[in-house]
Amino acid sequence: MSDLRIAVLGVGMMGAFHVEALSKRIRGARVTVVSDFFADKAHEIASSVGARVVSDPIEAINAEDVDAVLIATPGAAHDEQVNACLDRGIPVLCEKPLTTDIASAFAITQREASLGRQLIQVGFMRRFDAEYVGLKKLITEGALGNPLLVHCTHRNPAVPDHFNSEFMIRDSVVHEVDVARFLLDEEITSVQVLKGVATSTAPAGTYDPMIVVFETESGRLVTDEIYVRSGVAYEVRTEVVGEGGSAVIGLDQNLQVKTTDGRWGGQITPSFVERFGAAYDTELQRWVDAARKGTIDGPGTWDGYAAVAVCEAGVEALRTGKKVQVQLGARPAVDDERSGVLAPDLEGARP
Ligand code: ISE
Numbered sequence: 224m225s226d227l228r229i230a231v232l233g234v235g236m237m238g239a240f241h242v243e244a245l246s247k248r249i250r251g252a253r254v255t256v257v258s259d260f261f262a263d264k265a266h267e268i269a270s271s272v273g274a275r276v277v278s279d280p281i282e283a284i285n286a287e288d289v290d291a292v293l294i295a296t297p298g299a300a301h302d303e304q305v306n307a308c309l310d311r312g313i314p315v316l317c318e319k320p321l322t323t324d325i326a327s328a329f330a331i332t333q334r335e336a337s338l339g340r341q342l343i344q345v346g347f348m349r350r351f352d353a354e355y356v357g358l359k360k361l362i363t364e365g366a367l368g369n370p371l372l373v374h375c376t377h378r379n380p381a382v383p384d385h386f387n388s389e390f391m392i393r394d395s396v397v398h399e400v401d402v403a404r405f406l407l408d409e410e411i412t413s414v415q416v417l418k419g420v421a422t423s424t425a426p427a428g429t430y431d432p433m434i435v436v437f438e439t440e441s442g443r444l445v446t447d448e449i450y451v452r453s454g455v456a457y458e459v460r461t462e463v464v465g466e467g468g469s470a471v472i473g474l475d476q477n478l479q480v481k482t483t484d485g486r487w488g489g490q491i492t493p494s495f496v497e498r499f500g501a502a503y504d505t506e507l508q509r510w511v512d513a514a515r516k517g518t519i520d521g522p523g524t525w526d527g528y529a530a531v532a533v534c535e536a537g538v539e540a541l542r543t544g545k546k547v548q549v550q551l552g553a554r555p556a557v558d559d560e561r562s563g564v565l566a567p568d569l570e571g572a573r574p
Contacts, residue, residue: 227515230256230289232280232304234268237318238295240496244504245293245511246272252511258283260296281307291514294318298393302327305343309334314514316507318346319397321527325535328528329552335524336555344510344519345527347401351509352502354472358463359406361470368467370407372444375399376473378458379451380493388418388430391449392537396435399447400533401526402461403437411445411533413438413548416540424452435537456491457498525554 231242231254238259245252257269258280265276277283280300284292284307292308294301294317302322308315309331321343322328335343349355361367377395386394403411414437418430425431432450439445460473481487492498506521513520529551536547 224251224515226251226253227511228253228255228288228290229293229511230254230258230277230283230286230291231268231274231293231295232258232283233294233296233300233318234259234264235295236496238293239268240503241293241295241507242268242272242274244507248504249507249511251515252507255288256283256286280304284308284313285311289313291315291511298323302331305331306334309338309342312338312340312342314510314517314519315343316346316510316514316519317343317527319401319527320393320531320534321345321524322531325528325532328524328531332524332528332555340517341519341523342517343524343527344513345522345524345530346506347398347405347522347526347530348499348502348506349398349402350405350502350522351505352499355402355405355461355502358461358470358472362406362463362465366468367463367465367470370443370463370465372464373403373406373446374462374464375402375445375447376458376460377447377449378453378455379495380453380456382451384426386431386451387426387428388416388433388541389538391429391431391433391451392416392435392541393534395451396447396449396537397530397534398459399435399445399449399461400437400530400537401522403439403445404526404529405522406461406463407439407441407443407445409440409443410529410551411437411549412440413546414533414536414540415546416537416544418541422450422452422454424454430541433541435540437533457494458491459495459498 242254245254254272254274256277257265257274258277259265269276291314298320417434421431435447437445462471475491509520536549540547
């Protein structure tokens with residue numbers, strides 16, 4: 224079978240990272256077309272992998288030498304680009320968010336369902352991380368008993384000033400939204416945001432850190448500490464507390480150093496690229512393998528839509544200080560079989 228020919232739209236940090244992975248580490252795929260608003264960047268990345276540049280993203284989607292599309296453009300461009308891929312009926316890996324508003328995200332779930340095929344995978348890479356897959360397996364196998372609580376910690380060492388509290392919810396907390404839905408296998412029904420004392424490095428009016436509290440359909444509680452200017456390193460931890468025990472991941476305990484002066488310690492990953500590098504590659508390989516068969520293998524449009532809706536409720540909770548309910552509406556039938564479910568398979572989580 225010939226290689227999957229991929230157009231990568233947007234070659235900022237994530238897009239460029241994926242181009243490199245597709246060219247060096249992923250089997251069965253080749254980047255043939257690169258498109259970016261910044262022509263210099265597009266040419267630089269395209270020439271590094273022998274691809275051509277098509278400046279108009281819609282033209283890139285419809286190019287003859289393109290079988291599938293990876294979307295890593297800013298969120299505001301996703302609606303038009305994802306719909307153009309649906310027009311053509313080709314598989315897509317779309318970085319979060321699926322779109323930037325509830326109505327357009329919901330419309331995409333309906334449109335894809337009406338095609339009767341799952342074509343759009345949303346880039347929630349944590350579902351492919353070995354530790355998250357292991358945690359999910361523990362829950363599914365009943366090793367922790369009935370899960371009661373999930374505690375998440377999400378710290379970035381530093382971010383640019385445009386990262387205000389609203390952006391923190393849409394761009395960072397969105398990962399815990401997906402993790403909670405993935406681990407507990409149920410929808411989030413309400414969101415509350417607690418704002419405390421902000422770090423002195425946060426711009427005026429930005430609450431950093433914040434504690435976000437989710438409730439799920441069955442009444443479980445999920446807490447998320449989001450702190451994006453910790454000044455330390457990349458720390459993403461998740462603890463599930465069940466009736467029969469608890470389990471925690473993200474402790475960065477792989478490498479431990481003991482020194483002659485009697486100190487010990489380990490290394491914390493500096494950013495999400497190091498922490499989730501293997502997960503990104505697994506996500507890509509599984510998407511490529513599925514896309515070659517004309518489908519996806521991972522979180523789908525319903526997961527993308529649910530994340531947009533919960534984040535929207537989170538932003539309202541931030542503004543009003545109230546607990547905000549999430550109304551998802553009816554899930555299109557065709558998604559039921561696969562979307563939101565990634566088989567808890569530890570082997571599969573390794574690239
Ligand atoms: C970024 O967009 C990511 O996706 C990272 O995983 C997250 O840690 C960071 O906060 C986001 O801004």
